[in-house]
Amino acid sequence: MIRVAVVGAGVVGLSTALCIKSQHPSLSVTIIANRFLDATTSDGAGGLFRPDQRFIGGVEPSVLKDWCQTSFDHFNNLIFSNIAAEAGVSQVSGYQLFNDSRPDPSYKDIVYNFRHLTKEELTIFPDHYKYGYFCTTFYVETRKYMKYLTKLLNEKQVPFIKKKIHSFEELAENYDIVVNCIGYGAKDVCHDNLIRPIRGQMIRVRAPWIKHFYYTDDNCYMIPNTDTIVLGGTRQLDDENTTVDLNDKDGIWQRCLRLCPSLAQAEILWDWAGLRPDREPIRVETETIKYGNKQLLIVHNYGHGGNGISLSWGTAIDATRRFSSLLNGINNQDKQLTSKL
């Protein structure tokens, strides 16, 4: 029996564990993480799908397109199923507003209704942005979606172990394949200098009259989720502080209020700050590490930056493909050994 440990229980770890267990039901798959559900970065994210090649460095355009389309199709299927509410997924349309013109985003042929804003539309907004897009995409409310994934994993009897890993060597005795979905944790566990935190802070409010999302190029965004709206934001490279900063909060509030003055009537719910696990490129690949005479096979899937919710299903499917190739390799070795005996 091949023993598999998926390390990490954010949206990437849960999705990858589910894909692997669904594809290989007879394997023993265990999830190991030191934080779960609302203690993960994934829990706080706004969850809007808009992964643009320009901000996802080092990933081949064809690979990114595959991840985007696979994720989009997966979430679209959920949106038009009878479990959309439980999974916390929904379509949402909205505006992106800029002070200068820019190339169309790479996801423009994946989302629906993508178009440029007219001059007349641009005048609606207080700061009179010079350029903008409109499109229909979707959000994933990870607080609900991760509970939904956890339920599916429980149904498949996948056990969860709460434990902090310092080195994958700790797992070499009890597992044959490790699937590494530890997000920013890779900095310490893998000594990966390519991974860098991009701090983001946000305010959750209740303002049910706001139905569209808005993104501007001056650090202001609003993303409706089911019952709340996420107001952001900040992008602070190499800042590891996850406590809420009151100056940042004030900046976010003033910028959002300027764009949407009716927010003055909103009920403020909670503040949150988290670290986008940024890596160029996002790491989806296999590796073999030797510890003495033990060898551990690893499938990496981490470093999704500000797009981990959007790309979670696409990279999980890619990681599962790589996992299946490793498994074939092990099975072929076993067959060769048996035929020699």
Ligand SMILES: Cc1cc2nc3c(=O)[nH]c(=O)nc-3n(C[C@H](O)[C@H](O)[C@H](O)COP(=O)(O)OP(=O)(O)OC[C@H]3O[C@@H](n4cnc5c(N)ncnc54)[C@H](O)[C@@H]3O)c2cc1C
């Ligand atoms: C402010 C903000 C807004 C965002 N908005 C969006 C958005 O609109 N759309 C979008 O797609 N993405 C967004 N993101 C990005 C998204 O949140 C991340 O890309 C995504 O959550 C990464 O998921 P993950 O599973 O890799 O990491 P995480 O959610 O951080 O999970 C990592 C897991 O690994 C475990 N782990 C780490 N180290 C160890 C260790 N040593 N031992 C054991 N376990 C370990 C953790 O406990 C956790 O379970 C946003 C992020 C922020 C901060």
